[in-house]
Amino acid sequence: MNGPEIHVEFAPELHVFVPRARRSDTVRAATDGVSSLGHVIESLGVPLTEVGALLVDGHEVPVSHVPVAGESVTVRTVARPQRVPGAPLRFLLDVHLGTLARRLRLLGVDTAYESTDIGDPALAARSAAERRVMLSRDRGLLRRRELWAGAFVYSTRPEEQLWDVLGRFEPELLPWTRCTACNGVLREATKEEVAGQLKHGTHATYDVFARCGACGRAYWKGAHHEQLEAIVEQALTLRSERR
Incomplete structure (x- = not known):
């Protein structure tokens, strides 16, 4: 893998989307200084519908966060029960x-x-x-x-x-x-x-x-x-x- 990298750790429930996460503690992902963290996570195979809290070096960030080389990212799964605001659940x-x-x-x-x-x-x-x-x-x-x-x-x-x-x-x-x-x-x-x-x-x-x-x-x-x-x-x- 070439270029600046971040290290991403996925919750075990999300390993089904990132098989290589099962073999090591973290997955390395390239950064370009422009793409959001949400985009990087999706590029690794995880739909954002399955993503809960995102932590960068221990601090929660939004999916719009633009990662910087060397950051350590923790991707948690959606909290349960999941609430869908604004409409009756259908x-x-x-x-x-x-x-x-x-x-x-x-x-x-x-x-x-x-x-x-x-x-x-x-x-x-x-x-x-x-x-x-x-x-x-x-x-x-x-x-x-x-x-x-x-x-x-x-x-x-x-x-x-x-x-x-x-x-x-x-x-x-x-x-x-x-x-x-x-x-x-x-x-x-x-x-x-x-x-x-x-x-x-x-x-x-x-x-x-x-x-x-x-x-x-x-x-x-x-x-x-x-x-x-x-x-x-x-x-x-x-x-x-x-x-």
Whole structure:
């Protein structure tokens, strides 16, 4: 590496973005006297959505700080729970996080989801327009400046993804109030109102129904209800334990 350098130490949680940080205490990074510390950190592979406090020689600095050769930088991870100011907490998920989207909706969390790949610019624009936190495993998407807010989804396992998001943001949980298909709000419905969606066995067996006010989809406690109930109960237990 040529030119002036700084030494950067990353929190262990951020080593997934900077594999060489696992092999040594610090990572050396070049400085040019112009680029901000935020730019340098992103150039090393860490989205700023995952960065918490930045310390230079033990003193906290903003991401706009322009590093000077020889400085020692400590990069901490985002503090939890993370607060997103200025808007009700809402999420936007990309095409790869469909299961996570459905589980968040099951818990009553306002969750928009793109089932097709509409591209990073369109996702970032929607995040900004609707003031939604963008959840993604795409580091490039999370680096887009127009995002309202964003967060990297660390795991590839839906159950771990869910617990991570709930622990990081602590959204209000209102189970059984949103459509898992479209995110619309559910309301109570009579059997007659949803009769057109019921097979004969369901019509004869169940009497309590809900229907989505947006797409009209009917819901009842069917064959998979116990599995869904377990997800809800675990989420509510996790929430109560953290309070």
